[in-house]
Amino acid sequence: MALRKKIGLEGIRFFAFHGFYPEEQVLGNEFMVDIITEMQVVHDGNDELEDTVNYEKLYEIAESEMKNTRKLLETVALSIIERIKELFPDIDTIRVSIRKMRLPLSGEINNSLVEFNYTRT
Template sequence: MIKVSLHGAEFFAYHGFYPEEQLLGCRFVLDIDVEFYTTADLAADEITDTVNYEQLYNIAAEEMRITRKLLEPVAQCIANRIRHDHPYVENIRVELKKLNPLLKGSVAYSSVTITNNK
């Protein structure tokens, strides 16, 4: 099994339950892991024999631009798009962290993790 990961992808987006969160925006950090089997000869050194992490980033960037109230649908839509574009992928894990969420105390981040297995 091969695992391709994209960790620490940073975005500024307007996700949040409260109107001020959707107005002010917030910083987010995204981690994506995908696992798949291949029969390809990896020594051939062809990008078509793997999951291109640039494509993972582009999927995430497109979904992060769509404002949503909750983190769960953002992470789920990213996983769904990966599954659609790469149906051979066995396991998908998407963790979305909201940095410094608007709470009454100091919190480094809140997060949601979606796991999508075949």
């Protein structure tokens, strides 16, 4: 029987300066980031951190990319995925979503959302 595991972080809160409009890059905004990884379980009785996905490293990647101001959240999400792939090559799928909490729109809206799903082929 093949086992799969999911490891991730949900609801990571950041204040950052992403946005297409110049005022967004000056005023900043609150963002919520979710990172979910999935991979095959290979368990040989070893109980070591290097045999799994270290969620501390996932946080460090997200934090680093959120500090790098970009116009589009798509660019941020894709950069997070690329760095996770490099660090954890055995991961089969990665889902990264970023929500912008305050939008420059007049309607009642909870947040905007950008989400990418990577599947290793």
